[in-house]
Amino acid sequence: xxxxxxxxxxxxxxxxxxAHNYCRGEVQDVAxxxxxxxxxxxxxxxxxxxxxxxCGVYFMAETAKILNPSRMVLIPDPSAGCPxxxxxxxxxxxxxxxxxxGAKAVCYVNSTAEVKAECDICVTSGNAEKVxxxxxxEQEILFVPxxxxxGHIAGMLGREYTLWPGYCPTHAALTARAxxxxxxxxxxxxxxxxxECARDVREAADERLSTGGMCRYxxxxxxxxxxxxxxxxxxxxxxKENPGKSFYPASERLVCPNMKKNTxxxxxxxxxxxKTEVVVPDAIAEHARRAISAMLAVG
Ligand code: 13P
Ligand code: SF4
Numbered sequence: 001x002x003x004x005x006x007x008x009x010x011x012x013x014x015x016x017x018x019a020h021n022y023c024r025g026e027v028q029d030v031a032x033x034x035x036x037x038x039x040x041x042x043x044x045x046x047x048x049x050x051x052x053x054x055c056g057v058y059f060m061a062e063t064a065k066i067l068n069p070s071r072m073v074l075i076p077d078p079s080a081g082c083p084x085x086x087x088x089x090x091x092x093x094x095x096x097x098x099x100x101x102g103a104k105a106v107c108y109v110n111s112t113a114e115v116k117a118e119c120d121i122c123v124t125s126g127n128a129e130k131v132x133x134x135x136x137x138e139q140e141i142l143f144v145p146x147x148x149x150x151g152h153i154a155g156m157l158g159r160e161y162t163l164w165p166g167y168c169p170t171h172a173a174l175t176a177r178a179x180x181x182x183x184x185x186x187x188x189x190x191x192x193x194x195x196e197c198a199r200d201v202r203e204a205a206d207e208r209l210s211t212g213g214m215c216r217y218x219x220x221x222x223x224x225x226x227x228x229x230x231x232x233x234x235x236x237x238x239x240k241e242n243p244g245k246s247f248y249p250a251s252e253r254l255v256c257p258n259m260k261k262n263t264x265x266x267x268x269x270x271x272x273x274x275k276t277e278v279v280v281p282d283a284i285a286e287h288a289r290r291a292i293s294a295m296l297a298v299g
Pocket of ligand 1: 021035036037038110124125126168194196209210211212
């Protein structure tokens, strides 16, 4: 069986398999650890094994490499990118910074290493409010690339940020009308959405949470039925961890094609052939590490 072969190869290669909550169920099941971006970044720092195989999208594997540069980091399919991360380039951010001297540049962790290297600090959806609250209210902030996460946090803290107009094409498929329909089908069920959703969708929901936050909510809530407004891969974990509860996707259209590029076959091949290695040039890694470490220091 493929899963047994993968576990055997991982042991022989002294490899740890990390998977994002959006990965296919069978990939989550064979991984050593499944989590959200923040949990995976924290895990990557701790890895003592020689090799990290990262089942997620490229910026996540890059973050693991930046945080733990002496380990070999592999990604099963290097074409698994994040379209939102590619919506701002380092050059564009440098131009924006030049137009706003004195402003602090903040990036969502869904960004390239080059963009992180230009920033003062990173955030994930799991810690953005806490990190952004460390800035004094008068501090001018440039927030890239996700206009929705940036807008959500600015709203929570009663601040105004200069928002880059990036967005997640997967979460853009969720509409307020779909939330209304889910409420009609599942009356009384709390509706959770990811902060990458558009403002009207966030407002139509009960909770705006990172994927890790959704897993915690599902564990701790007394609700027996929950509507989930994020990439549908997370339903596997929610159902597995909470057998007595029912989880419904807010929309079946919430599928990230890049996350789905991680399969048991290419994970096996990755370990067998030790490919594809993630490399971040030292000069970029050093600057990007400062922004990521500043974030991890906040918590
Ligand atoms: P989380 O950090 O909440 O897992 O989100 C990552 C992501 O890519 C959401 O689209
Ligand atoms: Fe990027 Fe959206 Fe996919 Fe997350 S769900 S990896 S933000 S494209």
